[in-house]
Amino acid sequence: MNHFSHRPADPGEDAEPRTRPLEPGSRPDLEAALEAVNRDLAATLPDAGPMRLMLTPSHDEDVPDQYHAALPDGRWHDGVTDPVAADVADAAQETVQAVLWQVWPVCPEHRSGVHADAGADERAVWWCRVGESHELCEVGELAQTLPGRQRRALRRKERGREG
Ligand SMILES: [Zn+2]
Incomplete structure (x- = not known):
């Protein structure tokens, strides 16, 4: 079987870190960054989104927290540390590439x-x-790069959702 299913590693009994959804409001900058990514997914790869942010907190001060972009089913791949907006997009891309x-x-x-x-x-x-x-x-802004026909179809779909 060619299906590649990537799940978060089980840290085991003695390891503290547990991956969990990022608390809403704790990182508004990253949430806004993910919203932008989700707009792009909705425009070009709707089955992969909307993604959500996950966090693997570190209990070792020499090891930074890890942030992940998870698919709706919870699967993610890899993590980024000290993220800025571009890193969130990068994490989402990693997940799409490695999991899907x-x-x-x-x-x-x-x-x-x-x-x-x-x-x-x-x-x-x-x-x-x-x-x-x-x-x-x-x-x-990925929708803006689509050829005219696809872009118009997408706009019709959005109008349908709003109305
Ligand atoms: Zn190019």
């Missing part, structure tokens, strides 16, 4: 996977490394 085996997001022009990066002003952007490399868009 999907290249996401994709640059429509180069048909190649793009990467989360911190742009000017610390905003998170999707960066395409093909050729001269270019910024695809700000994280959360």
Whole structure:
């Protein structure tokens, strides 16, 4: 079977860290960053979202807390420490790639996977490394990069949800 199911490692009896959902309101910056990622998932990979943030607290002061972006079913892959917005996008991308085996997001022009990066002003952007490399868009604005027909279909869907 080719299905790759990645679950959080069981820390065992003697290990303290336990992964749990991030407490609402504890990191508004990361929640906003994940909201942007979820907008992009809704636009281009709706089955993978909405994701939520998980935290593996560290009980060792030399080891930082780990943050994860989890799929709706709770699965996640890898973690980031001391995250900024771009790291949240990166964690979400890791999860999509390692758990769902999907290249996401994709640059429509180069048909190649793009990467989360911190742009000017610390905003998170999707960066395409093909050729001269270019910024695809700000994280959360992926819908704007879709071809017109897909974008219109998405807008119709959103209107349907609101109405
Ligand atoms: Zn590109």
